Amino acid sequence: MTAKPSRAVLLDAAPAGQDRYGRNHPLAIPRVSLTVDLIRALGALGPDEYRVPGAASREELAAFHDRDYLAALERAQTAGRASAGERERHRIGTLENPVFPGFFRKASAAARGSILGARAVLEGRVAFNPAGGMHHAAPGAARGFCFLNDPVLAILTLRRAGLRVLYLDIDAHHGDGVEAALCRDRGAWTCSLHMDTGYAYPFRGGGMEDTGPLGHTVNLPLPQGVNDAEYRHAFDRLWPVVLDRARPDAVVLQAGTDILAPDPLGKFRVSNRAFLAVVARVMADAPRLLVLGGGGYHPLALARCWLGVWGVLSGRELPDVLPSSGRALLEAVDWDLMDEEDPQRARQLERRLDEAEPGGVGDEVRARVDRLLTAHPGLRRTRWCGATGDRYSDGS
Numbered sequence: 001m002t003a004k005p006s007r008a009v010l011l012d013a014a015p016a017g018q019d020r021y022g023r024n025h026p027l028a029i030p031r032v033s034l035t036v037d038l039i040r041a042l043g044a045l046g047p048d049e050y051r052v053p054g055a056a057s058r059e060e061l062a063a064f065h066d067r068d069y070l071a072a073l074e075r076a077q078t079a080g081r082a083s084a085g086e087r088e089r090h091r092i093g094t095l096e097n098p099v100f101p102g103f104f105r106k107a108s109a110a111a112r113g114s115i116l117g118a119r120a121v122l123e124g125r126v127a128f129n130p131a132g133g134m135h136h137a138a139p140g141a142a143r144g145f146c147f148l149n150d151p152v153l154a155i156l157t158l159r160r161a162g163l164r165v166l167y168l169d170i171d172a173h174h175g176d177g178v179e180a181a182l183c184r185d186r187g188a189w190t191c192s193l194h195m196d197t198g199y200a201y202p203f204r205g206g207g208m209e210d211t212g213p214l215g216h217t218v219n220l221p222l223p224q225g226v227n228d229a230e231y232r233h234a235f236d237r238l239w240p241v242v243l244d245r246a247r248p249d250a251v252v253l254q255a256g257t258d259i260l261a262p263d264p265l266g267k268f269r270v271s272n273r274a275f276l277a278v279v280a281r282v283m284a285d286a287p288r289l290l291v292l293g294g295g296g297y298h299p300l301a302l303a304r305c306w307l308g309v310w311g312v313l314s315g316r317e318l319p320d321v322l323p324s325s326g327r328a329l330l331e332a333v334d335w336d337l338m339d340e341e342d343p344q345r346a347r348q349l350e351r352r353l354d355e356a357e358p359g360g361v362g363d364e365v366r367a368r369v370d371r372l373l374t375a376h377p378g379l380r381r382t383r384w385c386g387a388t389g390d391r392y393s394d395g396s
Helices: 032-041 067-079 084-090 103-122 150-160 176-182 228-246 272-285 299-314 324-331 345-350 363-375
Strands: 008-011 126-129 165-169 188-195 217-222 250-254 289-292 382-384 391-393
Touching: 008 103, 008 299, 032 299, 032 324, 067 084, 067 103, 103 126, 103 150, 103 289, 126 299, 150 165, 150 176, 150 250, 150 289, 165 176, 165 228, 176 188, 188 228, 217 228, 217 363, 228 272, 228 363, 250 272, 272 289, 272 299, 289 299, 299 324, 299 345, 324 345
Parallel strands: 008 126, 126 289, 165 188, 165 250, 188 217, 250 289
Antiparallel strands: 382 391
């Protein structure tokens, strides 16, 4: 492995394995702790690159969230349960958003990690908070496993400093909470590539026609079974156009890994090779960059992918073959959905990178990308020549 001085910082908001959602939940798996342990197993984390954020203050959280909601979260954590009224009003204490020991403290630490990540970006660093990316939460309610919307809190930190922000969401699920929070902010754009909400959470919104009141909202819903070539085609066509129109001073990337082929809640066939190529492109193009975690429900796929994300952000050339200490970490994962007979399991234990997911670019994906670039009011002033790939203006 090649190491060089890094300006990257890793925010560990779930030290000592404090990253599980109780029992019988898709997030009842090691994620952040496994990722950080795997990074350490490769010797890829220096002391100046590592920070433990601690919990956010009530004032920090109130920059976006309603105070009565924050009080309800604190009451539920103390009582170990939510009242019927709190379940109805704030959606806490449900199967989707369960109350478990320390749940508010855990969510608050993840939120502070993203706030500190934004401050690190303002200091000229690249930051990664894998516990972040909880993009569904509303000001006064939990949604989609998300209690606090840390991406919004991070973006508000950057906006208060006067930066224009582009939020890019590559999680398999539509980043609806962030979109709703920012759609009227003239200094912010959101762009989400996700599973079509006709068959995936949040089961509403996220269509190409959802462009926001300012035209700063970009959504590309993709069909089931999208492969590496199709995902790269969609991203490579869309990303430079959005970047050109948004003109950001900073990019916030939500890097949920549920687009990866092994993920039990995702419907795509994307390898971590394609995923990391997208991250590398964003890293190269972004004037400043904050990366957050997000979805991801296969612990081995997630940890290997986020290990690669850290390699990209910190400028390290990581080996493909994992050391014995890294393999031991992955072998020790206790997960009810682990398939010991899975033919890919040996590779997941031994190698950092997936095999590429085969297939060409289908007509449906091409048509959706073309339609979005042609019809979106905020993007159509920038046109693309299909023959050469060159960009030109339509003069409007």
